[in-house]
Amino acid sequence: MDATTETEASAAAAPDAADLAGFEWCMCEIFGHRSHAGRAREEERFGSKMMRIDALRIAADGSDIWQTFYYSGGSLFSYQPSTEETVRARAPRDYAPRRAAALPAPELDFDPDVDEGGDTDGSTDDRDYEHG
Numbered sequence: 341m342d343a344t345t346e347t348e349a350s351a352a353a354a355p356d357a358a359d360l361a362g363f364e365w366c367m368c369e370i371f372g373h374r375s376h377a378g379r380a381r382e383e384e385r386f387g388s389k390m391m392r393i394d395a396l397r398i399a400a401d402g403s404d405i406w407q408t409f410y411y412s413g414g415s416l417f418s419y420q421p422s423t424e425e426t427v428r429a430r431a432p433r434d435y436a437p438r439r440a441a442a443l444p445a446p447e448l449d450f451d452p453d454v455d456e457g458g459d460t461d462g463s464t465d466d467r468d469y470e471h472g
Contacts, residue, residue, distance in 0.1 A: 365427045368393060369417040376409065377422075377430040385410055396427060400436035 363379040368391075370376070378395040385392075390410045397405040 363394070365422045365424050366393070367420045367422050367427065367430060370411055370415050372417040377427045378406070379427070380419075383410070388412065391416060396431040398428070398431050398433040400434040405434075 360379070362381040364381065365378075366380045367375065367377045368380065376393050376395040378393050380391055380393040382389055383392045384390070390412055393409050393411070394406045395409060397407065399405050
């Protein structure tokens, strides 16, 4: 059975050239249901060859977040070598919530001391009562 192993996501500093040896920019689909855009290379893990893909996600502040996935060859549905520009364009972006708009306080255009009911007795009740 093909399985994946996910490692922690990190917003670490950009790796140096020695850490990136053997990686190539790509887009891939796993089992035809999951897709990643990032950089990949072949590594031996657990006694078998696996694809390691460091998938790119762009944070709300524009920084890079990398998440590492390992897949066996049998789980690979498609693999497209690509460029860094294309991978960055296809990488998912975190949602930056909008700040709530603050509305100004309403201006009151009436005087609470003025009776607008039209009654001459000063009451605001429009009902007529018979006192008897």
